[in-house]
Amino acid sequence: MDTRRALLDALEDGPVSGPALAAExxxxRTAVWKAVEALREEGFAVESTSDGYAAPADPAYCAAGIEFGLDAPYAVEYHEGLPSTNDRARELAAEGAADVAVVADEQTGGRGRLDREWVAPSGGVWLSLVTRPTVPPARAPLFTLAAAVATVDACREAGVDAHIKWPNDVLVGAPDASVGRGGRGGRKVAGVLTEMEGEADRVSWLVAGVGVNANVDAETxxxxxxxxxxxxxxxxxxxxxxxxxxERFAALAGTPDRTDRILPAWRDRASTLxxxxRVETSTGAVSGTAVDVESPGALVIDxxxxxxxxxxxxCEHLRDADD
Structure with missing residues (x-):
């Protein structure tokens, strides 16, 4: 573990002196001071108190702020602005990186599925996680479902009762009605875009991109x-x-032996089932009642x-005849 991350972990337990940090x-002590100054420059305002160094009471939205107290094995690379966090994550993946979350305050070239434009102004949570799961490419869609579950759980912890429309739209409100364009069955608050590169028998790398309209003006x-x-x-x-x-993504999909948890978790949070x-596919529309989702993410329609x-x-949610 590098000095920076170790310092963040040490500060979780309260103020600690420079000599104690150096020993731990x-x-x-010079290395400790340099690490503290680097954190401050990053936006994580470490305080100097009579008892030693202390973490800020309200950490900023920055790499160290997100990593502080993080119960997941990921490093964070933060940017004030990027064309696309997924594009940056793909660059890191090509360089051999793993377990890195690219986060930006805003994106200028965000995109959704099918290369649709994704509005991503300052104030949102725009995040792309580089992973290297030891699974065959056929199982990669499970990680899209895991990212959707993790996003819903984060929304709910924040106080918003979100749900999932197959396969990866995170919505709030009115799950039983066609609302807005495309019969979404709610108002879209987040989406997931997963990209990968692999060989016949294994995934080389996978990027799970999540875009959340967090503190964004609705009129934009x-x-x-x-x-x-x-x-x-x-x-x-x-x-x-x-x-x-x-943290939730790591709990669901951090290791291959955990991926069997993904489908049950997705079902519990889905409004589509x-x-x-009506699902528009490359070969035409399929209509009926959504009855299940099967590995690695196929929607089963009666x-x-x-x-x-x-x-x-x-996928479009339709009104029932008696509605």
């Missing part, structure tokens, strides 16, 4: 979208939100004439 971290968003601040009436703690998302839906398994497409 097995580095020189597309029709049918909302923000956490809009729903709550007050800002959310983006630092804590990002940490919760990363049990609903009448068409009335049998069941169809849909692996990709745009």
């Amino acid at each position: 971290l097995d580095v020189s 968003l597309p029709a049918g979208a909302t923000s956490l601040r809009e729903e709550l009436g007050e800002p959310v703690d983006r630092r804590r939100f990002a940490a919760t998302l990363l 049990g609903k009448r839906v 068409t009335g004439e049998g069941t169809r398994r849909v692996h990709a497409g745009d």
Whole structure:
């Protein structure tokens, strides 16, 4: 562990003196001072008290702020602005990086599924996690579901009762009605875009990109979208939100032996199951009742004439006839 991350861990227990830090971290006092100054320059305002160095009472939204107290094995690379956190994560993956979350205050070239534009102004949580799961490419869609679950859990911890529309839209409100464009069944607050590179038998790297309209003005968003601040009436703690998302993702998908938890967790948070839906696929529309999701993320639809398994497409929630 590098001195910076070890210092953050040491500060969790309260003020600690420079000599005690140097002894605990097995580095020189100069190295401790340099690490403290680096954290301050990053935006993590370490305080000097009579009892030693202390963490700020309200850590800023920055790399060290997110890493402080983080119960997940990820480093954070923070930027004030980027064209795309997914693009930066792909660069890091190509350089051999793993377990790094790229976070930006704003994106100027964000995109969603099918290269659709994603509005990503300052105030959102724009995050892309580089991982190297030891699974075959056929199981990669599970990590999209895991990212959606992690995002819902972070929304709920922040006080917003979110739910998932298959496969990766995170919505709030009105799960039983067609609301806005495309019959979303709620107002979109977040989305997931997963990209990967692999060989026939294994994933080389996977990037799970999450975009959350956190403290974003609702009037800047597309029709049918909302923000956490809009729903709550007050800002959310983006630092804590990002940490919760990363922690929940690690708990679900951090190791191969945990991935069997993903589908049950997704089902528990989904608003699509049990609903009448229409899914536009590359070969045409499939309509019926969504009855299940099967590994690695296929939606099972009862068409009335049998069941169809849909692996990709745009899902629309339909009103039931008695609505």
